[in-house]
Structures are given as structure tokens and as C-alpha cells.
Amino acid sequence: MTDPSLTVAVIDPSRARAAILEEGLRAAGIAHVVIIPDTADLPAQVAALNPDVVVIHLESPSRDILEQMSGLSRHVERPVAMFVDRSDAPMMQAAVDAGISAYVVDGLHPQRIRSILDIAILRFQAFARLQRELVEARGELADRKIVERAKGILMAARSMSEEEAYKLMRRKAMNEKRKIADIARAIVTAADLFG
Amino acid sequence: MRLALGYVPLVDAASLIAAAELGFAKAEGLTLDLVREPSWATLRDKLAVGHLDGAHILAPLAIASTLGLSGPQTRLCVPMALNLNGNAVTVSRPLWDAMEAADDEVDTVAAAFARIARRRAREGRPLTLGTVHPFSSHTYQLRIFAERGGLDLDADTRLVVIPPPQIAEALRRELIDGFCVGSPWNSVAVAEGYGRIAVLCSELVPGCPEKVLALPESEALRCAPLVRALDRAGRWCADPGNSAELASILAREAYLGTSAPILERAITGDVVVDLDGRRRRDPHFALFGEAAHRPDPAHADWFIDQAQRAGQLEASDDLRVAARAVYRPDLFDAALSG
Numbered sequence: 457m458t459d460p461s462l463t464v465a466v467i468d469p470s471r472a473r474a475a476i477l478e479e480g481l482r483a484a485g486i487a488h489v490v491i492i493p494d495t496a497d498l499p500a501q502v503a504a505l506n507p508d509v510v511v512i513h514l515e516s517p518s519r520d521i522l523e524q525m526s527g528l529s530r531h532v533e534r535p536v537a538m539f540v541d542r543s544d545a546p547m548m549q550a551a552v553d554a555g556i557s558a559y560v561v562d563g564l565h566p567q568r569i570r571s572i573l574d575i576a577i578l579r580f581q582a583f584a585r586l587q588r589e590l591v592e593a594r595g596e597l598a599d600r601k602i603v604e605r606a607k608g609i610l611m612a613a614r615s616m617s618e619e620e621a622y623k624l625m626r627r628k629a630m631n632e633k634r635k636i637a638d639i640a641r642a643i644v645t646a647a648d649l650f651g
Numbered sequence: 652m653r654l655a656l657g658y659v660p661l662v663d664a665a666s667l668i669a670a671a672e673l674g675f676a677k678a679e680g681l682t683l684d685l686v687r688e689p690s691w692a693t694l695r696d697k698l699a700v701g702h703l704d705g706a707h708i709l710a711p712l713a714i715a716s717t718l719g720l721s722g723p724q725t726r727l728c729v730p731m732a733l734n735l736n737g738n739a740v741t742v743s744r745p746l747w748d749a750m751e752a753a754d755d756e757v758d759t760v761a762a763a764f765a766r767i768a769r770r771r772a773r774e775g776r777p778l779t780l781g782t783v784h785p786f787s788s789h790t791y792q793l794r795i796f797a798e799r800g801g802l803d804l805d806a807d808t809r810l811v812v813i814p815p816p817q818i819a820e821a822l823r824r825e826l827i828d829g830f831c832v833g834s835p836w837n838s839v840a841v842a843e844g845y846g847r848i849a850v851l852c853s854e855l856v857p858g859c860p861e862k863v864l865a866l867p868e869s870e871a872l873r874c875a876p877l878v879r880a881l882d883r884a885g886r887w888c889a890d891p892g893n894s895a896e897l898a899s900i901l902a903r904e905a906y907l908g909t910s911a912p913i914l915e916r917a918i919t920g921d922v923v924v925d926l927d928g929r930r931r932r933d934p935h936f937a938l939f940g941e942a943a944h945r946p947d948p949a950h951a952d953w954f955i956d957q958a959q960r961a962g963q964l965e966a967s968d969d970l971r972v973a974a975r976a977v978y979r980p981d982l983f984d985a986a987l988s989g
Contacts, residue, residue, distance in 0.1 A: 496826050499811065517814045519692035520784055524812030548723055552700045
């Protein structure tokens with residue numbers, strides 16, 4: 457369902473997340489997707505682009521700035537209005553949970569907003585999952601490094617083979633119901649203290 | 652009971668922070684998770700979907716949210732107000748110099764401001780002023796300030812919205828010529844050398860309603876312990892003997908992240924208005940505690956009137972009744988007598 461008529465603006469302090477969302481929207485057939493940097497001249501840029509939908513990160517301070525474009529006074533510059541379809545509470549909940557807010561021009565068909573938000577939610581969730589995995593992977597890498605160091609300390613101090621050192625740590629971890637990395641960390645700390 | 656409460660980094664979030672830090676919440680069996688929000692829209696939406704159990708919020712925004720005028724319609728209740736006053740109008744130093752105000756009295760300053768604003772409008776480069784949200788006392792105070800000098804804010808200036816933590820920075824970068832904001836951001840602009848406090852809003856609109864505690868209406872009957880904790884915390888904040896300690900708590904990076912001496916100016920109402928150290932004192936500059944806490948439905952009337960004058964709504968009897976119903980002095984009285 458290619459939609460050449462629709463212009464979507466994406467505003468996100470995370471450039472990576474903005475790029476992921478842009479790619480998702482394009483893949484869904486929305487030809488005109490523009491990433492607007494979350495900076496001071498945002499209102500002018502939004503006004504110049506004149507988008508049908510603005511997808512913006514929930515935590516962006518620029519949300520208040522965008523909202524003014526509809527409600528500040530009778531001198532409305534441009535009707536960038538409302539959150540999502542107000543009758544659609546689960547959709548709103550899902551959007552906020554995923555960290556998304558959206559503004560649409562009045563009169564845009566709810567179904568079209570919905571499909572854009574669906575994509576945004578999926579992409580934001582995917583981004584969050586990637587980030588989580590990255591953090592976990594970093595943690596695992598750090599754990600592996602510390603286990604290696606502890607093994608080396610045990611091997612030198614107690615003239616053990618690598619395998620024996622690892623088994624000793626594993627047994628200790630099981631007996632104390634702790635993670636092997638925690639035991640390794642204790643060994644490394646103690647070794648540092650004893651010099 | 653554990654409660655997540657949202658706030659925007661401002662001095663008038665003091666009673667929430669004091670309640671969490673100084674044991675007032677604990678004494679009521681509450682653990683408060685305070686969540687600092689970057690903008691009012693974020694706070695409003697998180698309150699709407701239940702990410703927050705309650706919040707420090709602009710009083711007009713609590714009403715606008717309930718009436719469906721701002722963001723997703725959410726029935727909120729206000730069992731307690733947090734403060735009166737606390738805002739000021741600050742202008743850039745070049746603008747202040749151009750105004751050549753003879754003294755610091757409201758009428759003098761307003762007239763001087765209006766003169767320059769009209770001239771700039773005539774020259775086709777109108778002044779740009781910042782407010783913190785369309786539905787805020789700040790928006791209305793700016794209009795009242797303009798009217799005092801005989802200026803038509805709509806016709807002769809541009810009004811833009813910038814969240815409080817960024818508004819001083821916007822002045823520094825010359826994106827705006829002046830703003831109305833709560834403490835400590837006026838004093839920050841003065842201390843950093845690019846702003847001149849023109850008017851204390853406590854002198855412009857005495858006893859102006861400001862922030863309130865808002866909860867989803869569904870939580871109305873469970874709010875008594877929180878109201879008691881915040882009432883005690885607010886009274887503690889209002890005690891001049893505690894100003895220095897309060898300033899040092901608010902100054903922490905986790906809360907406002909601003910220097911304690913600057914915060915203390917705002918708390919005590921001994922405000923430094925320019926880099927030369929000229930002072931403007933008003934003991935009512937920001938009112939906490941007993942003077943402010945009981946929510947007054949008359950404040951809702953004031954907001955509806957102001958919002959209508961600003962072209963934000965068409966006031967009707969139904970709208971007035973619905974707005975007044977957001978304010979719940981009955982819940983406040985019940986909590987404190989319980």
C-alpha cells in the first residue's frame with residue numbers, strides 16, 4: 457500500500473532510532489518521510505515541511521513546542537493537533553509504553569494514522585530490544601573477561617590447570633548459589649588487595 | 652504503598668521532593684518514586700495512561716486535560732494545591748536596555764515594554780516571547796503584563812512555547828526576547844548574565860494559582876495519605892528557617908541541578924533582578940504551605956476566564972461546572988481531618 461500523498465516527520469533525539477523508524481515507514485510504502493533534528497528551530501522546520509503526521513519521541517522536550525502550534529492563541533500557525541485518536545485507548549497506551557507520541561493534521565483518516573503508529577510502535581520496540589541485547593552482550597563479555605582473569609590467578613596461586621580452576625569456581629558458585637562471574641570478581645578483588 | 656509521581660524541575664516541586672527526602676511520605680506509609688519529566692506534554696500523557704500515579708502539574712493544564720482541551724482527555728482531580736505565585740517575566744539585557752524603564756514598578760516596566768514591542772511590530776520584526784505551555788498561568792500572566800502597558804499581545808508579539816528547563820537557554824541563544832517562567836529559571840538567566848527580571852508575577856497577579864497535585868479521578872478516595880504527607884512537607888518548605896536546607900536538597904543533580912544560592916533567592920523571595928545585584932523583595936514571591944494548599948474552585952473560574960480571553964476555549968456553564976469539579980477541597984479537608 458504505497459502512499460505517495462502522505463508526508464511523515466520523525467523527531468527523535470536518538471538518530472539511530474529515527475533512522476530505524478524512517479526505514480520502517482518507507483518499507484510500508486510511505487514515500488515521504490523526513491527526519492527533523494530535535495533542535496531550536498524545530499517549529500520553523502515543521503511549518504516549512506507541512507507534514508500530515510509527526511511522530512515524536514515521548515520524552516522529547518520539543519513536544520510542548522509542537523503542541524503550541526495548535527493551542528496557544530487564536531493566531532494558529534498550523535493545526536498540528538492531538539495525540540492519537542482519543543477513542544482508541546489501547547493504541548494510546550501501546551504508543552506511550554513504546555515511548556511514542558504523534559501529532560496529526562485535522563481530518564486525516566484514523567486508519568491511516570493507525571497504520572503509521574503501528575509501524576512506529578513495532579520499530580521502537582525493536583530498537584529497545586536491540587539496546588537491551590547490546591547491554592546484555594556487553595555484560596556477558598565483561599563477565600567472560602573477569603572469569604578468565606580469575607582462572608589465571610587461581611592457576612598461578614594454586615598450581616592448577618585451567619580446567620581445575622574453572623571447576624573450583626563453578627563448585628563455589630553452586631554451593632553459595634551465586635553466579636560464577638561473582639565468584640570470579642571476588643577472586644580478582646582479593647588478588648588486587650593482596651597484591 | 653508505592654507511588655510514582657511526576658514533576659518538572661522547578662522550585663514549586665519542592666513539597667514532593669521534601670516529602671520523599673525528609674520522611675514525610677514514609678510517616679504515611681508511602682514510598683515516592685519521583686520521576687523528572689522534560690516537558691509538560693510528556694508528564695500529562697504519562698499521567699493519562701497510568702505511567703504516573705500523580706503529578707506536580709500546571710493548574711490550568713490539569714483542568715484542560717480533564718476537559719479534553721490538551722492531549723488525551725483524562726479525568727483528573729486536584730485534592731491539593733502546591734503553591735501560589737513563583738513566576739517572573741524576564742527579558743534579554745538588550746531589550747531591557749532599550750526599554751529604559753525609570754524604575755522597577757509594574758506599571759513603569761509594562762509601559763516601557765509595550766513601547767518597544769509596538770515599535771518592533773511596526774518595524775516588522777516583532778518581539779518573540781516564551782511561555783511554558785499554552786494552558787499555564789504563565790501564558791495568562793504575559794497577556795496581563797502586556798495589557799498593563801496597553802499592548803495587544805496577539806497583534807504585536809509572537810508567543811512560543813518552550814519547556815522551563817530550556818527557556819533560559821533559548822534566551823541566551825537569542826531565539827526569544829523574553830519569557831515568563833517559574834523559579835529558578837529567571838534567576839538562572841540573571842546569574843548567567845543574559846537576562847534581566849522585569850516583573851515578579853506576584854506583583855502582577857497577587858495570589859495567582861500555580862502548581863497543583865493532580866491524580867486520576869479514580870484515585871480520589873485513596874489520596875489522603877499523600878495529601879497529608881505533601882501538606883506537612885509543604886509547611887516545612889514554607890518555614891523560612893528551612894530555606895537553606897531546602898535549597899541544598901533541590902540543588903542536587905537528581906532534582907533541579909541548579910546552584911543552591913540561586914534556588915534560595917527564589918524560595919525566600921529576595922530576588923536579584925540584574926547582574927549588578929539589584930534586588931526586588933516580595934515575601935509573597937512564591938507561597939508554599941498553609942497559604943496555598945487548600946484547593947480553591949474559584950481558581951478554576953479564573954482559568955476559564957483567562958483561557959477564553961486567550962481564545963483557547965468558548966466558556967459555557969457546563970464547562971465552568973466541569974472545571975470547578977476538578978478542584979476537590981472536600982478531599983483536602985477529609986485528608987487533614989482523618
